[in-house]
Amino acid sequence: MxxxxxxxxxxxxxxxxxxxxxxxxxxxxxxxxxxxxxxxSPIYDYSEKVLNNTDTIPDFDSKPNKLKITGIIYKADGVTPAKDVILYVCQPDENGDYDLRKDDKRKRYVNHRGWIKTDADGRYTFYTFMPGKYERSKELKQIHRVIKEPGKPEYEINSFFFNDDPLIPELTLACRAKAVQSMLKLEKEGDILIATKNIKLNEDLKIFQ
Structure with missing residues (x-):
């Protein structure tokens, strides 16, 4: 007893x-x-009391070109996983349009968005879909990103770009070199595209990858 x-x-x-x-x-x-x-910043506007390291973008289930983006966020040494880092993403729909809405406090937001917070392993995963771009636009297809480290202000980092984007050959060498740092290489697994991309944080609040 x-x-x-x-x-x-x-x-x-x-x-x-x-x-x-x-x-x-x-x-x-x-x-x-x-x-x-x-x-x-919308990085603070998540509704969950506790974030985890996986999130699903609205409308994922109904979109044809499903996409999984996963990787590890590292500290500046490129070896140590970064814990308690919030990563916010938002994107246009498959036609390149941003689905803008207003919440109950009349604040505008992009509907297709999500948040993760890394655990001790630094890993993150988003389930989303391939974004499009405006038909006459010269911008690359992209998914926007914002980072929030503990004890530091939030800051934007380079968008996720895609290695199969037809506009890449039209970029200048400097722009192409910058885009490559956050470019996703897509692989097909069943009915979903998979992209693995690690992120290395820098001490001066910039991003290498």
Missing amino acids: KNLITILCVFYFISFSSSVNAQEDYRSALREVPVKYKKR
Whole structure:
């Protein structure tokens, strides 16, 4: 009986400690959120109380060209996985149009968006679909990205581009070299396209990849 009580006490202590730590992490994250709701970056506008390292973009199930983007976010040394990093993405639909909407506070947002927060392994995964581009536009197909590291302000990084984009040969050498750093190489697995791309953070709030 004493052993049972001891086990129950240990279990309760572990559960209580985990709950306290989770609540403290949440409160700490809230302290970094800007006060001005309508002017702040959409990276803070997730509705989940706790983010995980996988998210699915709205309409993923209904889109024909499904896409999985996955990888590891590393610290500046390129070796150590970066924990508790939030990565926000948003994109146009398959026709190159941004599905703009307003929330209950009248703030505009892009419907096709998502957020992840890395665990200790630094891994992230998004389930989305291939974006399009305006028919007469000279912009590459892309998925926009914003990063938020713990204790640092959010900042934009180079968009995800795609290695099969027909406009790539038209880019200048300098633009092409910059695009390659965040370019996705697509592979087909069943009915979904797979792209693996690691991200290396830099200490001066810039991105190598």
